[in-house]
Amino acid sequence: QKRWTDLNLDYSIGSVHTTTGLSQNPEYCCIDGPEDELKWLLDEIHEGSWEKLSEAYYTRICELVELGGFDFLGHFDLLKKRNRDNACFSEEAPWYHRHVLTALDALDGSGIIMEVNSGAISRGALDVVYPSPWILAEALKRDIPVMVNADAHRPEDIDCNYDESCALLRETGYREIWALVDEKWQAVQL
Template sequence: MKQNLHTHCQFCDGKDTVEELVRTALDKGFDSLGFSSHGYAHPLDACSLDDEREAAYIYSVLEARARYGDRLKIWLGIEEDLTGRIYADPAFDYVIASVHFIPVPDGQWKAVDYSPELTREMIQTDFQGDFLAYARAYYNELKKIAHRPEADIVGHLDLLMKYNEGEALHPFDDPAYLDLAMEAIDELIAADKIFEINTGAMSRGYRSEPYPQALLLKYIQTHGGKICITSDCHARDNLDCGFDIARNRAKAAGFDQVMVLTEQGFVPDSLWD
């Protein structure tokens, strides 16, 4: 099955309309498409849905489902930020839970993924150059997803490494860093969450490989975790960006299947078909 469940449109920070994305999915041979606009997380995330745009978003996706449902399965989802609203509404078919903001020592909340400059400044100024303190703050937030029963998918597991291409911030294989990430992974696996292999940073030129990094992906596999493949699409041309790379990464890590959303809920789909 060709499916993407992490898709942003013009109702949040995506570039395209629901209609444009649906037509692109049809052109690219998708079996199903899930929309996942950023749920209400004001004032930290000005691009996230407010009440008016949330209502319009739901209407637009459901209207597209009514018009295109005989050609493409369309799912209504939401990307829930840990700092924002909890989306347990049965109107949503699934929930992606993500950490975009972390608390810094002075009590403020700051974004980990706005720009390389702001991320470096936060590490140097707020965490006194201690990358592990920065990573600890991030993974402590990520663990909270384990206690969100509405959350189906963990969004971009190691988003804090978005700007770490060429290990510009910190070595990926530092044992102390890996311990922090793996501790969070253990809790999320125990809560039966699905981890996405997310190619979003690849399409925007920040990373040459998907989230999560290969060592963490292998750890998920060896500890019985489940995965799905998403593009975190913000522009329709990237709807299936890096899917072949993601599938090959999953196979290399030892996975035989990925989870896909169906009328029966999330079910496994073979990587080898």
């Protein structure tokens, strides 16, 4: 954790991209990488089970939150990137809800801000932000603070879906977001 403060960064993002360590996954195959990497993680590490992959992913989220040392948690439900139209699993599955809610409970009270991320929209992978609206509603019940971010990989995407993300948060019941203002994270009215 100290190594990040020594770098004098404006902010740091904690995020999970895989479910394994390098000993199991020497090629560092990612959930959001090419489809063959996800297939390898799913088949070779998680026995072809989306439920097992989900449990491992959200367990990693819990471990990351416990470790701390970062300002906000990026793309909370990145697992849905390849799940357009529920092609791989249903977000309504009881096991999926259980995994998500466990991770939200870990985030609750941590002081870590949850990112509302439109990166998958700007890159054409999804039509919705991370996290899904039902997850935002559950986060609000736990008073988990949020911020809006484009996860832009190109300058022209820096404000992708910003107004729509703020509108979604207002519809969900959020009244403020967190933003970096004058070099300090502060709550800002929506």
